[in-house]
Amino acid sequence: MEQIAYARGLRRTQTRAGAKLWSVLRRRQLNGWKFRRQCPIDRYVADFVCIEANLIVEVDGATHSTMQECERDAVRTRTLESCGFAILRDTNAEIAENLDGVRETILAAVERRLSV
Template structure:
């Protein structure tokens, strides 16, 4: 069963790639073109029926950049369900807040690097 980049999500993925948040752009500058340890990341990739902010197939790693809306109870609950469903498929999710990406980008990169180093 195919779960990557399902056709019905194609237009939405394109829309999200063409209109990234400021925080997604900041992190993408550090991940694009294999800038992080030569590892390929994709942005706005879909897995199952979810579109994830960043995805590394090599390590089955999902990186999410969350704005304030994710603090609302219903959105937090949905994120937990999503992370659990993707974990059941073998994917691991690391979440960062917009604030972390904006003001602590080096720490964000270090967390990602440490995750990858623990999987090598």
């Protein structure tokens, strides 16, 4: 239950990049694929999830470039992959500068996951 409350809080205080990406993923705008935001999975809260494709999209800010954060991200990725998900990481800068490219990359990843 604690994780659900945490996820709800994250939805209310989303980052600018997260809000921008959510604007193109919500309401099945990505070729009809349903995404959830701030979705609890295992002991983590994933930024965006397409359950049908078992795909998680993570939005990484500047703090994800430190050695400590990279190590945490690696553990997080292994845990989420062990739950059957593929992880796609995009940076705040990528979303701000090339939202169409990020959208196309996510769409390609969804389609690739479903064609396997």
